Amino acid sequence: MGDTGSLAPGGALGAIAVATKHEIVLAIIGGLFVLETVSVIVQVTSFKLTGKRVFRMAPIHHHFEHMGWTESRVVIRFWIISFVLALIGLSSLKLR
Numbered sequence: 001m002g003d004t005g006s007l008a009p010g011g012a013l014g015a016i017a018v019a020t021k022h023e024i025v026l027a028i029i030g031g032l033f034v035l036e037t038v039s040v041i042v043q044v045t046s047f048k049l050t051g052k053r054v055f056r057m058a059p060i061h062h063h064f065e066h067m068g069w070t071e072s073r074v075v076i077r078f079w080i081i082s083f084v085l086a087l088i089g090l091s092s093l094k095l096r
Contacts, residue, residue: 022093029089032082036060 017026043058
């Protein structure tokens with residue numbers, strides 16, 4: 001799914017999180033996406049202010065690839081991180 005295809009499901013998830021007052025839980029469950037976004041923000045800000053890069057390449061998954069990790073290794077590690085964050089986020093929900 002590309003950028004355009006992910007806009008509608010992402011917007012729907014965001015709207016549901018706001019409607020149910022679970023914005024923080026959504027940020028935890030989608031923590032890997034938050035990390036990817038923050039890595040780009042940090043890289044751009046650092047480069048504009050100091051002229052130095054924090055990561056070899058942003059977003060952070062490209063940084064790991066430049067460190068020598070294979071793409072499949074990065075993907076599997078990110079799956080594991082996403083699964084753990086999803087469990088943490090779902091365990092923090094209070095069922096009524």
